[in-house]
Amino acid sequence: MRRILETGMVRPVASGEKILVMQNIKKEFFGVPVLKDVTLKLAAGEILGLVGENGAGKSTLMKILSGAYGCDSYEGEIMVNGVAQRFHSKTDSEHAGIEMIYQEISLHLDLTVAENIYLGCLPQKRRGWVDWKRLYAEADRALALVGLNLNSRSRVRSLSTSQQQLLSIAKALVRNPKILVLDEPTSALTESETRTLLGLLRGLRDRGIASIYISHKLDEVFAIVDRMTVMRDGNIVANYEQGKIDPEKVVEDMVGRKIENMYPKGQAQKGAEVLRVRNLTVPHPLAPQKNIVENVGFSLHQGEVLGLAGLVGAGRSELVNAIFGAIPTRGRAEIYVEGKLTKISRPLDAIQAGLGLVTEDRRKSGFVGTLKVDKNISLASLKRLSAHGFVKRRQERADVKKYADKLRIKLRGLEDSVLALSGGNQQKVVLAKWLMRDVKVLFLDEPTRGIDVGAKVEIYSLINDLAQKGVGIVMISSELPELISVCDRFLVLAKGHIQDEFDRGQASQERIMKAATGLAR
Amino acid sequence: MPEKTSPRWAWLRAQETGLAIPLVLLIIIIGLVNPLFFDPQNIIDVLRNTSFMFIVAAAMTFVLIAAGLDLSVGSVLAFGGIVGSMVIAAGAPIILGMIVGVLTGAAIGFINGFVVVKFGIPPLIVTLGMMYAGQGAVLVVTRGTPVYPLPAAFNAIGQGNFAGIPYVILIAAVIGIVAHIVLTRTTYGRMVFATGGNAETSRLSGINVNFVNLSVYILTGIASTFVGMLMASRLASAQPGAGAGWELQVIAAVIIGGTSMFGGSGSILGSLLGVLFMNVVSTGMIMMRISAYWQNLVVGVIIVVAVGIDQYRRRKMA
Amino acid sequence: MPEKTSPRWAWLRAQETGLAIPLVLLIIIIGLVNPLFFDPQNIIDVLRNTSFMFIVAAAMTFVLIAAGLDLSVGSVLAFGGIVGSMVIAAGAPIILGMIVGVLTGAAIGFINGFVVVKFGIPPLIVTLGMMYAGQGAVLVVTRGTPVYPLPAAFNAIGQGNFAGIPYVILIAAVIGIVAHIVLTRTTYGRMVFATGGNAETSRLSGINVNFVNLSVYILTGIASTFVGMLMASRLASAQPGAGAGWELQVIAAVIIGGTSMFGGSGSILGSLLGVLFMNVVSTGMIMMRISAYWQNLVVGVIIVVAVGIDQYRRRKMA
């Protein structure tokens, strides 16, 4: 039986030895090549950074490595420790010592935390009998490893996105991988959690575990990786050896052009007050007798980009969801849109009042998996796009195309299934849905999660454009540099209250962190 | 395999028409065994029998796409037929009886939908309850006796033809076309698809999910009672046992036609093929003179094989 | 509302026992109208009648948790009862007949599961096909005549008692306990939950999803045929029409008991309460002397109200 959570060295290895070679990998979906001829090498005890724009094929390549796409579905060869391998399923790659953390979090919401960690390899008393006691004990240790302080008996459904992400990492680690693949592991994590994770990866590297690290948070990639590979359009376009990584060059390789200004900040005219919130109290989603947000009030002007900062679980998402009418509030909140007291008891009211919300979990509440891309994008604008109850198909298509082009969504056609898009492109679809509606106020909850640098810049300039058009924007982001560069004004949420409020001029990471951890005031 | 077919043939590759191939195969086999199957009168009979169930199936398609379920259609059909017929038998104008019957169906559908939406009880249970309640209501009202006689003018609806084509077929065709257009062209149809595919996303996109979920049950309620009256007219009497077993047959036909049980996808055309398929199978059994003892066995195998062919074709396309 | 109840009472608040409250209410009402309901012999009768369906429901709980569906249980029950009984009536030892019957069920379940897993045809269609095929097979084998007579030793299984408690109840109790333990304590049980909750992520966690999906149908196959033989023994004859309509009743009972129609959650205890509830309702109708004309109407309302109470309580807890 598998030993759980081995602590010793996996295998002392001389660094430089190639423990993984993926040779001439070619893969297509429905006749469309996605990986054209990719060769990737990984040395023992190194962290390889794999970057590339949305839809470049990173996740696909890694899914091939993990056996999620069986060996009959692509061409090419995989060698682990010099031995050619043919993975038919996840189980096969696991035997070869490969573990992958998928970009789309894949946990069982109705099972416990512990069961999720050990799913498929539950500790057993006798053959077939689950050893629950040991399961929970081992799970607690695994949670500690990734810095999660959770009851391992709680259900995953009750966890926030970032907790789920850390859980997925714990799940991979307990399987004692020799090669660990992380596909966007930090897209849902805060800075401090990210630091914990990066520390953890370094520790693993010291124990001889090699990692492949995929992320669109490039500074984090530059900080941790030993070597770097850049993909574009299903090809490897560049490899950077240790010590020779040039950040600007990497970005250029990725997006195929030079990015002059990462955070283009336009000068929008701050106009009249467009949104005022007073006395907003939101019950905690898990413990309804407690409040996660208490008596919060703020105002937002036309053309203003308001940054909402805070730690995970501070209730930023709850705050905007409650204003939007998506979750119940407590007491008498007052919401004024353009000075008019507006009753918002459901999202439809909010939308009719000119509000829009890009939620943080695109899969759960961002797109409809069974609808095509075009119908997803037009979903919130159906009323404008219809006459006498009929959808004006031609106008719909034209409008959708406009925004798909504007956001550079990588598509074969507007009638692609959203589920076939890469993660970043799915995010763009959700954004396009709200850009297409003429909103007065737009709430963006982690809008750049999983989006490549090129597209990020596009989204920042879109935010600028919107602001210039007089839209008021509330943005939640756990990437502080991004938040600080994009927003005009900041609110820091902690313990249910607004702890600090300041303008762009006074903003710094230190000040935000201080308020967020409750040290300020 | 060609990467793209011309749009003219695209519909043949579309999901909804997947059943067409096994259906045509089956028809050819039946026709080879017994050419009388192609007798125009027989074809009309098959189409007429298909029409009744198709009308209910069209409404059920909306319910299933919206990720709902309605087990009450059979007993609501019987109840609606009886209520409408009683009004007509009592001497009221036919149109009034039809309206009363259909309103009864709308009211029942409203109750189904309201309980599902408001109390969050699974549709399977709500509509199972309504199935029993409907059967009960039929017995209470009729004491088990059919409503008979009915005026000849009423019976003409179900029995008469226009230029050799039974009215029933024409009515079903109109309803089918309207349902198809509503589902594919209108915002309402779009909302049904979205709600069934992901209710939370739809709600957050400003769709009145509760309205959608409620409305689809009203559709099945109306369709069932309407068909109940058509059948009463066809049989010259409203039968308390009409529609028995339809709950499963209709759902099966719709799903055989390619609509997902989990919501978010499906089509009226598919449901038409599904219902037609079921009717061709049962007619075929007799026309091919398959011993009654073997019929069910053969039907079971045919259903699985037909859907298997469809599935295989879809996979090859994917 | 207290934040946490002591673990001793936790089970009462647990999802699976949600139906307990409306069930107890119902029993009290019936008992008030007719105290004979509490007659020990009556209670034993109700439990015995519950036992048959419970055994099938226990297996169905696995199927539904694994996000499957089995509509063939009713006709497989009849077929298994007949096959086993024919073997016994032909003079073979009882145990041999039982084994043959159960193996028939396992084989049928294997076919169901294999077709679902291998060809990706929706379970509703596969098992609907099997439902027809089963009915057909019964007719082919029996030509509609019950298998009768059966040896007295065989009939004793369904009719006999141990210390006043019918064997059938004891058998069902053992099966229920085993099913509960397997579902909650074994890796197999947890794989069923995981597969039904999300097949794709389960596959990516190294679970043999195909094996799980196949195995649950074998369970219903075995359970159905086993109950078919128990019923034959109880009725001293294997009836071709046994189990008719069970497909819906069993699924409804399991879902009334709190198991999700979409997989991933459910419990044996809940299914027990669901089946018990359905049996208490139908016994109650007679014991409360409700006219047969009104019974179905009342049953429909009771089902919805009971589940409504359960749902209301859960919401308040959440």
Place this chain on the structure above:
Amino acid sequence: GTQNSNGGKVAAKPLHLVFVTPLIGHPIWLKAKKGFDDAAKKYNFTGDWVGPQGIDANAMIQQIENAIAMKADGIITMALNPQAFQPVLDKATKAGIPVVLVNSDAPNAQRLAYVGTNNANLGTAGAKEIIKKLNGKPANVIIMQSTMDATVANQMAEAYIKELKTVPGTKILAREPDNSDMTTAVQKFENLLRTYPQTNVIIGVAAEVAPAAAQVVNEMGLKGKVLIMGIDDMQQTTDAIKSGTVYGSEVQNFYRMGYQAAQILVNNIRNGKKPSSPIIDSGTVFVDKNNLDTYANQMKDWLKQ
């Protein structure tokens, strides 16, 4: 009936008759099939035996339509619900296909003849046997039938009730359906006999009722206290009569229905003959302990007429 057929026509293509039955596999209908098959041998015609497994008017109508489309020479069927069947029966006649109904008539339809049990006569006869046996004691009755909306069962049950009520003090305690399922019948009798302990008569107007009642009566130790009257002659019923738990059964003459219906059709098609009366009571035979061994021959008595 005429037994010599026209020689010229015999040499021609044999006739094709279609028998559309409900409850296709039911043993009772198999007796009709036996009669139909015997007639087929005797009169040299091809006989198709078709129909749904359950009681399904729509399916039967569809099958009649199929027979018409196949241009059968004659159709035999049961008009489950007379009004429902009338249009399709008229259609057959219009197409030149003669129809003989069995077991349940559609008096207003264009049909050649009806051969079947007179349901009211069956109920009245059965009730008379019960009254005779009770010898003046008032009856406390439970009646069980297949479904509450089955016309045939309702006619029988109502005739039973009407005749029994001629004895003062008779009470109808309950009338319940069992959906043609013996398990349901057993479960309901457990509940019924407990709820109505004064029961002294059980009447079944569906075949599975008497054996189900017999089993429960035995289990509850009520043998001898409750008189069970059944219908038809499944082996379980006749065995229970033998053992004395079931008092007797009104056995319908399905063999005659199958045989005579075919006979009438053949005579009509080949010789253009019509039966003297369009309605023919196929009669019932009361079976109890005394005639258990001989009633089978009683069933064929009519052939000698």
